[in-house]
Amino acid sequence: MMNDAFSPLERLARGLLLVFILIWSVAPILFIVSSSFKRQVDIFVYPPRVVFAPTFDNYIKLVSQWQDFFTSMGNSLIVAIGATVLAGLVSFFGGLCLFALPQPLHRVERGLHDRGARPAADRSSRCRCSRSRTGSGSAIRICC
Known part of the structure; x- marks a missing residue:
């Protein structure tokens, strides 16, 4: 069984990656929504202004003209x-x-180094598995 615990460095890297992905995904949506509250001339200013006086004029114009x-x-x-x-x-x-x-690929499981491990199908009372050895030393379990 694999160890599911991550080191603190791995947790930090995963957290930073998650924060980066969230910023990458959410920032454009927030930029568009915040631009809808800007005046027309402030929307296209370069560099974009983060702090501005919000206005509802764009929404009032939208409802009145369309x-x-x-x-x-x-x-x-x-x-x-x-x-x-x-x-x-x-x-x-x-x-x-x-x-x-029924899926034919689910009926054959290959195991190379897990000679003592029980296949998933053995845990079920409905399935009986048989093992056979191939020439390369790997085991093939055929479940029916």
Whole structure:
């Protein structure tokens, strides 16, 4: 059995990697949302300003000039939810088929150096395994 404990250095490296990935993923979304509260001239200023006076003028202009915005947003939301549910259902039933149907590759397990280890199929009362040796010294377990 493998040791699942990580050294403090490994934990630190994993934590830093996680923080980097989160910043990499979330920063653009936060930048876009914060830009929606900036004035039009402040959006395209280089270098971008982190501190600014927020305004709701962009949202007021959006609602006043495009009355069908919420209808269009509702249609997009319906399509996004429908596509997500459809993909989830197809994936669920595909995984169910892969789980339920007999798989020929699951019936043969190869073991090179684990002569004393019990195969996963031996832990089940429904499966009996037999071992045979190959010419190279590895064991092949055939479970039925």
